Structure formats: C-alpha cells, structure tokens
Amino acid sequence: MLKISIVVWIVLGTALAGSAMIAVLSIPSLAIQGMKMIPVAASVGFLIAMPLSYLIAIRIGRSMAS
Numbered sequence: 001m002l003k004i005s006i007v008v009w010i011v012l013g014t015a016l017a018g019s020a021m022i023a024v025l026s027i028p029s030l031a032i033q034g035m036k037m038i039p040v041a042a043s044v045g046f047l048i049a050m051p052l053s054y055l056i057a058i059r060i061g062r063s064m065a066s
Contacts (some may be wrong), residue, residue, distance in 0.1 A: 008053040008060075012049040012053050012056070017045030018045070019043075020045040021041050024038055025038075032038055
C-alpha cells in the first residue's frame with residue numbers, strides 16, 4: 001500500500017503544486033508577491049496531496065483485491 005501511495009503522491013503532488021502555482025500567478029495581487037507565494041503554494045500542493053494519495057491508494061488496493 002505504501003509503494004502505491006508514494007507513486008500516486010509524486011504524480012498528484014506535482015499536479016496540485018503546479019495548479020497552485022498557476023493560481024498564484026493568475027491572481028494579480030498574489031503575483032506581485034510571487035517570490036514569496038510560489039514556494040508556499042508548491043509546498044501546500046504537495047502537503048495536500050499526501051492524504052489524498054493515501055486515500056487513492058486504498059481504493060486502488062480494494063479494486064485489485066476484488
């Protein structure tokens with residue numbers, strides 16, 4: 001389960017971090033503070049992906065068992 005979760009986390013974390021960075025850059029008030037907000041947005045994306053990847057790994061494990 002852990003191996004599946006790590007693989008899903010790498011893919012999902014990259015997608016969520018990229019989406020958060022695009023959101024920061026598309027909002028003018030946040031884009032002005034880009035050097036501060038981009039690392040924060042990327043970190044938050046990777047952190048949010050951790051529990052989501054575990055939940056996805058559980059579902060993948062259930063579908064493989066049946």
